[in-house]
Amino acid sequence: xxxxxxxxxxxxxxxxxxxxxxxxxxxxxxxxxxxxxxxxxxxxxxxxxxxxxxxxxxxxxxxxxxxxxxxxxxxxxxxxxxxxxxxxxxxxxxxxxxxxxxxxxxxxxxxxxxxxxxxxxxxxxxxxxxxxxxxxxxxxxxxxxxxxxxxxxxxxxxxxxxxxxxxxxxxxxxxxxxxxxxxxxxxxxxxxxxxxxxxxxxxxxxxxxxxxxxxxxxxxxxxxxxxxxxxxxxxxxxxxxxxxxxxxxxxxxxxxxxxxxxxxxxxxxxxxxxxxxxxxxxxxxxxxxxxxxxxxxxxxxxxxxxxxxxxxxxxxxxxxxxxxxxxxxxxxxxxxxxxxxxxxxxxxxxxxxxxxxx
Numbered sequence: 001x002x003x004x005x006x007x008x009x010x011x012x013x014x015x016x017x018x019x020x021x022x023x024x025x026x027x028x029x030x031x032x033x034x035x036x037x038x039x040x041x042x043x044x045x046x047x048x049x050x051x052x053x054x055x056x057x058x059x060x061x062x063x064x065x066x067x068x069x070x071x072x073x074x075x076x077x078x079x080x081x082x083x084x085x086x087x088x089x090x091x092x093x094x095x096x097x098x099x100x101x102x103x104x105x106x107x108x109x110x111x112x113x114x115x116x117x118x119x120x121x122x123x124x125x126x127x128x129x130x131x132x133x134x135x136x137x138x139x140x141x142x143x144x145x146x147x148x149x150x151x152x153x154x155x156x157x158x159x160x161x162x163x164x165x166x167x168x169x170x171x172x173x174x175x176x177x178x179x180x181x182x183x184x185x186x187x188x189x190x191x192x193x194x195x196x197x198x199x200x201x202x203x204x205x206x207x208x209x210x211x212x213x214x215x216x217x218x219x220x221x222x223x224x225x226x227x228x229x230x231x232x233x234x235x236x237x238x239x240x241x242x243x244x245x246x247x248x249x250x251x252x253x254x255x256x257x258x259x260x261x262x263x264x265x266x267x268x269x270x271x272x273x274x275x276x277x278x279x280x281x282x283x284x285x286x287x288x289x290x291x292x293x294x295x296x297x298x299x300x301x302x303x304x305x306x307x308x309x310x311x312x313x314x315x316x317x318x319x320x321x322x323x324x325x326x327x328x329x330x331x332x333x334x335x336x337x338x339x340x341x342x343x344x345x346x347x348x349x350x351x352x353x354x355x356x357x358x
Contacts, residue, residue: 001061003032003039006152008062011043015056019049026062028152044149062151070160073150074167080145081130081171088128088172089179097187104224109184110340116181117198128176130169138165188340190232191349199352202336205245210350211237212342213247213334217264231260232337234347238326244333248324249347254300256346257327261293300327 007029011021027043037054051057097105115123142153182194205211212232219227235247269286287306294301300317319325
């Protein structure tokens, strides 16, 4: 019988009276001298006792079938691949989405997330991936990351070496794609964090569920030429009316809506004044274009008398029993919008619902 460095062996018998080794103890072959019958072993216990095979010492080779921790080895390799995948994705993001990225990174981030969700090869092919068919690195990866008690690379069957390679590559690809998506969410998220907001997509919104809302008048073109919503409002969809969304919101969100309306009126007033409109006509044109909103205690007053040329067009919006508001009026209409289209969101964005258990 011959032995190769790196092979795993188990002690069957030794005549050395002083060793603490016992039958069944395992180790790794360091060197074998077939002419002298000397087998140098680095035992897991720390012993360096050499086996004198010609003098009666006996060991048996540990085949891969004797190792009951192979799944654990694959998990360790998968985790090592995942760490490498995350690192590769972080470097990739610096050039695609970070400070070194050219062009409109928000647009690029939206394209990446859509491509990942849809499995678009045009997007996925541009992400960092492991090369599953470059075999030269397999041995080194295994030696670096496999647990100390794992079988030596030389003892693996062809199937086991392939499983080891694919475990590392699977971990790399899955982690790289997840990290790319996370980096894209950070770019787009109004709060600058990495939470997945796909559950807030308008297409997934149902009555009774959370959403982000804005008026169709809210879209503005930013300096990069993109249509954006300066502020969206978080709430709960409770109904639809003529295709518009009806939602309830907290007092905090209601106050932000009132403030945003006043800011819109102020912007329009400045535009008119810059064009030469003054005096009473300036006030009239602002009131005809945008309703007046204010709080009267806990009640929101929506004055649209000049918007509709109707002295009765005044609504008083009181909170419900839970202190929530439905901020709507005759021309006060809302649509559900994607959070990623908003520069800022007022109100609580809930986490995704838990995955159903089988």
